[in-house]
Amino acid sequence: MGNSASNLSTLFGTQVCEDFMAFVDDDESLAVSREVCSALDFSNDATKDGGIAEALNRIEPGNSPKVVLADISKSLDPDGDITRLIRKVGAENTLIILGTSDDVGTFRKMVALGARDYLVKPLTKEVLQDAVENVDRRNVALQAAQSGRLTVLVGVRGGVGATTIATNLAWIMANEQKLATALLDMDLHFGTTTLSLDIETGGGFREALENPHRLDKLFLDSAIVKAGERLAVLGTEEPIDELVNLTEESIDALIGEVSQDYNQVIVDLPRHLLPTQGALLASADTVILVSDQSLAGIRDINRITQAMTSLQTKGRILKIVSRVGSDRAAQVSKVDFERGLNEKIDYVLPEESKTLTICANAGKAIGEVAAKSPIAKILRELAADVSGFEEPKKKKGLFSVVSGGKKKKRCGA
Numbered sequence: 001m002g003n004s005a006s007n008l009s010t011l012f013g014t015q016v017c018e019d020f021m022a023f024v025d026d027d028e029s030l031a032v033s034r035e036v037c038s039a040l041d042f043s044n045d046a047t048k049d050g051g052i053a054e055a056l057n058r059i060e061p062g063n064s065p066k067v068v069l070a071d072i073s074k075s076l077d078p079d080g081d082i083t084r085l086i087r088k089v090g091a092e093n094t095l096i097i098l099g100t101s102d103d104v105g106t107f108r109k110m111v112a113l114g115a116r117d118y119l120v121k122p123l124t125k126e127v128l129q130d131a132v133e134n135v136d137r138r139n140v141a142l143q144a145a146q147s148g149r150l151t152v153l154v155g156v157r158g159g160v161g162a163t164t165i166a167t168n169l170a171w172i173m174a175n176e177q178k179l180a181t182a183l184l185d186m187d188l189h190f191g192t193t194t195l196s197l198d199i200e201t202g203g204g205f206r207e208a209l210e211n212p213h214r215l216d217k218l219f220l221d222s223a224i225v226k227a228g229e230r231l232a233v234l235g236t237e238e239p240i241d242e243l244v245n246l247t248e249e250s251i252d253a254l255i256g257e258v259s260q261d262y263n264q265v266i267v268d269l270p271r272h273l274l275p276t277q278g279a280l281l282a283s284a285d286t287v288i289l290v291s292d293q294s295l296a297g298i299r300d301i302n303r304i305t306q307a308m309t310s311l312q313t314k315g316r317i318l319k320i321v322s323r324v325g326s327d328r329a330a331q332v333s334k335v336d337f338e339r340g341l342n343e344k345i346d347y348v349l350p351e352e353s354k355t356l357t358i359c360a361n362a363g364k365a366i367g368e369v370a371a372k373s374p375i376a377k378i379l380r381e382l383a384a385d386v387s388g389f390e391e392p393k394k395k396k397g398l399f400s401v402v403s404g405g406k407k408k409k410r411c412g413a
Contacts, residue, residue, distance in 0.1 A: 198363020
């Protein structure tokens with residue numbers, strides 16, 4: 001088990017220049033980039049040979065220059081390479097693509113894939129310098145148009161209820177907060193989100209993951225199963241004797257496509273996929289680690305948190321303890337658990353086995369079966385915390401409450 005934590009940590013940390021790096025494939029572009037770097041007082045090491053392949057090799061999630069120029073001239077799979085690099089560069093930084101095609105369709109395609117700009121060879125000092133200097137202005141405009149939030153849930157131990165939490169957060173966001181929400185169950189063999197909501201699994205989820213270069217809105221729509229007006233679910237139950245080729249590139253493409261149509265994207269990520277999904281964790285607005293109140297839970301939260309530190313994640317890490325209460329004795333006290341983490345737990349979800357059994361048998365969310373239960377209340381608080389949703393302030397009616405619990409008739413009535 002020690003190797004897993006090590007593998008996760010060593011995925012990240014390659015040295016890069018902070019402000020700008022160019023990865024180009026020809027001598028003329030190398031010379032132009034070096035000239036621009038000199039004019040803008042960037043590092044002499046900011047220009048590298050090798051094109052987008054070298055960019056993918058050098059840049060890791062959480063360790064990207066603010067602006068990256070990547071040459072796709074010699075790429076055998078430019079769309080796939082750009083998609084992978086976008087996730088490594090991160091939403092807070094900028095990717096500029098350099099290529100040889102000068103038609104408008106190519107420019108639009110590059111922008112659709114996630115690049116902020118597309119430059120055509122032969123590269124000139126004026127064009128490159130203008131593109132780099134105007135990044136901030138373009139970023140402001142693009143960020144203003146972005147509204148989607150990505151939340152990743154990981155159960156650090158088996159059976160701690162991470163899938164239950166993910167499913168109910170998505171249901172609350174879609175049905176109570178009225179937000180367009182997508183729920184992705186990445187346990188492709190034993191996932192239970194579709195069972196929990198009493199819906200069929202989509203027929204195209206595996207195909208979408210195994211063919212990321214074909215992924216578009218039509219392809220995605222064929223894989224999605226709707227669980228109500230605003231909730232889209234992606235889940236599958238693949239044969240246990242068949243290995244699904246689940247790559248970083250496929251997750252990148254999937255999240256990128258889903259995020260275009262949904263305000264909230266909830267990903268239920270099995271912990272065994274952590275070593276291969278650094279880009280997903282780094283780009284999440286919120287990562288939720290779910291544990292029971294046990295010694296092993298303390299250990300595994302600390303291991304995962306430490307491994308994620310090198311990601312320089314753009315969002316928060318929330319720590320949740322679930323299945324706590326009279327129905328289920330905790331192995332360690334809350335005080336000792338927090339002492340082991342060296343920080344407070346963000347949320348504690350009570351064990352309500354009777355409610356959960358009813359929900360499981362009915363294929364319904366907690367909010368449908370026991371809307372006023374303690375666990376439903378905490379899940380609503382968590383959903384609002386994650387989505388940024390604020391309840392509209394209720395207008396005062398004919399009577400307003402005053403101290404002492406009595407009601408006083410308002411003047412003018």
